Amino acid sequence: MKKDQMLPGRRSVMRLGACLGAAATAGLLFTERAPTAAGTEAALPVGGPRAVARRPVKASAYRLQPMAAISPPRFGRAMPPVRRQPILKMAEAGRTMVLTFDDGPDPRYTPDILSTLRKYRVPAMFFVCGEMAADNRDLICEMADDGHVVGNHTWSHPLIPKLPPSRIRDELSRTSEVIEETTGSPPLWYRAPFGAWNKHSFEIGAQLGMEPLAWTLDTRDWTEPGTKTIVRRVLNGAGPGVVVLSHDAGGDRSQSVAALRRYLPELLDAGYRITVPRR
Incomplete structure (x- = not known):
């Protein structure tokens, strides 16, 4: 982050698998506390648009301190209360993990990542840049067809x-428009480049109907540390609820592609279920 075909029948299986995974992980995001009319705190339901991490994960050194706003109804005005951080991980319920890929899609690397995910029948999240998505709508369609977020x-x-x-x-709305035009649905999640959030970004994201998702484990693959290093970082950092940050664009991502081919089957063999959060 220096900037920070499957047959129809198999696609149906992927969609079903993603839906089953979503159902199994309903309520997996942490809860937060919201002020009541009397000024006291009341617990919000687990999961859904208002869920947030209970125990903040130490941020990577290069990240800025995030703030976040709770999402009101789609396209509505952002209302308090306001998050002090984005969602960082999923609840530690079972051996579930989330794989995320930023900056794409890139026709040099994204197809190989999609192929590997398809081989193991697991969903992932792709946080795409609008200028890349506009030029590679076929890959955006492939992501959606395969059940990815x-x-x-x-x-x-x-x-x-x-x-x-x-x-x-403008940055957020233009990208949401491309995604909706291409997939038929607007994005429900967003991520700030470099993990650099501010209050305005969270309020505007909320107005556009999106929840902010950060990460737990940074592979730092954008530094091109070598395939073995990326694999080691993922396997050593694996754990219940972990959200893994990787990239499929923004530079030479051949190491990221090769690393996924190695660590994904090892995670599955270790009993981890790769899933995605749904709203």
């Missing part, structure tokens, strides 16, 4: 805190 990673991968609200809205 397509999320919003802004249009041009800027450093969000340096932008005025109007630019943040």
